[in-house]
Every structure is written in structure tokens, then in C-alpha cells.
Amino acid sequence: MTTILVTGAGNGIGRAILLHFHGLGWRVIGLDTDAEALAELRAALPPSEALLLTCDVGKEGEVARAFARIEEWLGEEALDCLVNNSGIADPYCGPLPDLALDDWQRWIDASLTAAFLCSRAAVGLLERSEQASIVNISSTRAVMSEPECFAYAAAKGGLDALTHAMAVSLGPAIRVNAIRPGWIETGPWQKAGQRSEPEHRPRDREQHPVGRVGRCEDIAEAVAYLHQAGFATGQHLNIDGGMTRKMIYEH
Numbered sequence: 001m002t003t004i005l006v007t008g009a010g011n012g013i014g015r016a017i018l019l020h021f022h023g024l025g026w027r028v029i030g031l032d033t034d035a036e037a038l039a040e041l042r043a044a045l046p047p048s049e050a051l052l053l054t055c056d057v058g059k060e061g062e063v064a065r066a067f068a069r070i071e072e073w074l075g076e077e078a079l080d081c082l083v084n085n086s087g088i089a090d091p092y093c094g095p096l097p098d099l100a101l102d103d104w105q106r107w108i109d110a111s112l113t114a115a116f117l118c119s120r121a122a123v124g125l126l127e128r129s130e131q132a133s134i135v136n137i138s139s140t141r142a143v144m145s146e147p148e149c150f151a152y153a154a155a156k157g158g159l160d161a162l163t164h165a166m167a168v169s170l171g172p173a174i175r176v177n178a179i180r181p182g183w184i185e186t187g188p189w190q191k192a193g194q195r196s197e198p199e200h201r202p203r204d205r206e207q208h209p210v211g212r213v214g215r216c217e218d219i220a221e222a223v224a225y226l227h228q229a230g231f232a233t234g235q236h237l238n239i240d241g242g243m244t245r246k247m248i249y250e251h
Helices: 012-023 035-044 060-074 101-126 150-170 202-206 216-228
Strands: 003-007 027-032 050-054 081-084 132-137 174-181 236-239
Touching (some): 003 012, 012 027, 012 035, 012 081, 027 035, 035 050, 060 101, 081 101, 101 132, 101 150, 132 150, 132 216, 150 236, 174 216, 216 236
Parallel strands (some): 003 027, 003 081, 027 050, 132 174, 174 236
16 A cells, blocks of 8 residues: 655645545655644544644654654555745744744744655655655745745745755655645635635636636645656656746736
8 A cells, every 4th residue: 555644734724635545545654743733633544544643843853753653654665755834824924123033943844844854764665665766845935935034935845955955865765746736725724723715806816817816736746646647856846826937016
């Protein structure tokens, strides 16, 4: 049986990826700091098919403990795909002169450091697979910015660079690619107490050439594609409805 590990699996994009692959018949492993969200998923998925662990993936000790449990759960079997999805969802950090180093570091650790720690821990398990891949969830903000998103943009830009560096070093045994989501509506994929249905204005839809805002399912499907795309590695795939290709002028 094939197995996927998703970080930041409790809510939003990570939750959608986890459940998408479970629906495909995969065993799933999810890591998140949100114990309530994981408990909700744990109640919905058979324990033989899902391992859900509370873990801050930006902290080395917690990652080491989680992977000890993962290795025990897998036994001699392989990990086939690692999705480094964790991060701080809110990209706005305020004016640069007011940005504290500790706050900067939180954004970096939640996404970039976490991807490094989890990838490093997963290499041996991935090498057992005949078709192993890592998919990093970056952002269109890695290559374009809005005001006051310094730390988030830096973390995602670093994740883009980590992607091609790992692709070169870990191949051919492990392929490594990144997805850059654009505007993705995560409301329907939150835990029960925070779930919401989107209400998008016509102008929100119209700024996307595809005519709508993104869904978490769009990212889950892209992960599935990149895992199967055996000749793709070191790539950065924009899943943004074409928004970053459309010039938008302020009037």
C-alpha cells in the first residue's frame, strides 16, 4: 500500500491533500500543531489507514519524536510521498521597521525550516519506495509580492530554492517539486468550529482568467499529478487560476 505524509494536515490545503489521497486508497500520515483538528480527522479515518500526530514541524526535537513513531507505524514499508505544506497562513507581518526577529523566525521555521527537518528525516523512508517524491507547497508570493509580507515571501522563496537543490541532490531516487498556490479558498476545509463557505465578489472571480477563486482540491490534484509525473523534478508549478499572468491596473 502506498503512503503519503502531509505536514500542516489539520486544516485547509493540508487537510484536502490528506483526504484526497485517502480517497485514492493510500495510507495517510498527518502532522499538525492543531490537536483538535487532528482528533476530528482521527475519528473519521480508520486507524490502520491513518496516523495523525501532534507535532510542531519547525522544531527539531518534535520532528525526531514524530518520525520515530512514523517508522514504528510503517515497519518495513516505504513512505512514497512527503508533502511539506506547513506554514503560517497569514502572510502579513506589518511594516519592516516593526518586524521583530522572533516573529520573522516564526514564519521561516513554520515553512522553510520545517521542510528541511521533515525532508531530512524522511529520506531513508522515501528511499524504500520505487516511486518516491517530495512536494513542497510554496506560494506565488515566492515570485511576486504584496506590501508587508517580507517573512512569508522569504520563507516561500527559500522553499523554492530548497526544492531545486534537493531535486539535484536526492535524484534519481527521490523527485522533488514545488507547487505555488495563488488565492485558494480554505474555508470549507477547516475544522468544524471554524468551517465557512466562501462569498466571493464578482471582481474576485474576474481577476482570475479561469473565472473563479482556487479551491483546496485544486492543490490536492496538483500534488497527485506531480507524484505521478516521473520526468518532472526541480519544477515549480503555479496553481493560481492564471492570476499571476494577468495585468491588473488600479483605477
